[in-house]
Amino acid sequence: MKKLCIIVISPILLWLSACITNRIEHDITFEQVKVFETAKDFSAIRVLPTLLKLNPVDSSIHLYFQDLKSNKLFSCSLTKDSLVPNNDLDFANTAPYYSYFIKSSDSIFVYHNEPGKLELLNKSGTIIKEYPVDTMYVPVATPPSGLVWDRNSILLGYVSKTKRFQSNEERHIYYNEVEPLIRLSISDTILSYQLIGKFPVSYAKNGDSFYGVMPSVCCGKDNDICLSYEADNNLYLYHDTTLILTKPVKSLYIDKFNPYPDEKRFDMLFLQDYLIGEPKYKKIVYDPYDSLYYRIVKHRAKKTKEGKMRSSYSVIILDSNLTVLDEIKLGADLFPEVFIPTPFGILMEKESAMQPGNAVLTLQKLMRNDK
């Protein structure tokens, strides 16, 4: 009997010890290095995609934001110790944050969906150049990615002009035949076009709708393009238009994805609950300072005692070959709506300790506790 116990238990113990060893090997944590308590409530503020450049004079970087309540754009200078608002954008704005790409404070790209047109503005909002889009193509600036800068080109979502998306049958065809991304290469005042990517097999299989259909996109090592879909476990790595890697990167916190029912298409109350309640991969972010990818995961929301839905988040950390290093659950006071890798750490949104209900920004440093 003793022998039998040893035979049965030993492999379990070995397996457990392997798991524990493995866990210690990849034990990564976020450690707070700074909180920037300001009067501004960052919970209704979104980040404009920006080319981050360290200013050698004062070791600062410029970040750009949009206040969703007023639509106003504003910028801040971030150093390792301070976050100071600037007034270097001075124009009336009507476009949403995901329509912008800030190459520098005086070189601002904005894409208008209707009609398709890319504009280059200076810091006063004056149009320096206009790039009308060939009517054959329908690029769209839309969350989760908006405009992604890749060398001298801009990546945008892409939708078909002719293919419908209303039923499972139509979506089955759409997912199989339409590319989700388009590259607008800029030369002088002319754009050239390249369609990129494929929708996931898991979407195409039944033609299900998951409401957010566009992938989150980022440019990683060697200008590879990484695609992450909200309701698909895989990550996809492209070089130019070629798929070079597909990797299953499943969150420990996602059980399954429920498709959005077609009959609830116009039901805003149902949609609101669906968007808050369902889990999803919110976005993929590349950290050029640590050569890491971060996949932000929104967990299935649970109802609080007051009947409100509240989500928690985690971050899957991957190396540049998309190998998972760890998944870190974020504290209840951290929100990854702002998640910007900087030379000083990762800038995130955090519930203000001084003004509960409001959000401030915090710098978090990734600590590898390899033993």
Place this chain on the structure above:
Amino acid sequence: MLIFLSCSNKLANETNSFKHYLSDKFHEKIPDAEHTYLLIATFRCSGCVENALQKISDKIRIDPNSNITILSYDVSLIPDTLKAKVKVLLDTETMYENIGIPIANIALIKTSNGKIDKIEMINLDNADEIINEEF
């Protein structure tokens, strides 16, 4: 008897929390006469809310005893023509979204005798039908 009780109490919780909200925030109470409240949600289809409010404005007349109140967090969402015809209560903190009545787009709340009789969401597909029936 039980069925009657459950029907009469169907929206009792909602009535209670709406009453408290109106009283705490605006020192108002739900009138005895029939009244319609329109609550503008922050989660809304851009353009749909403005369209629906414009349609309501086109249907109703200027009436000093208007029985319509709009609760909004942003007064610019309400067409000027409608502002002249209804009462507008501004709550920039959208506290009406935290009183236990789930809302999206526009919530239409019908009241009488100081109680909520009906709550409906005005969505893209039913806006015309509700506006025709209720205004």
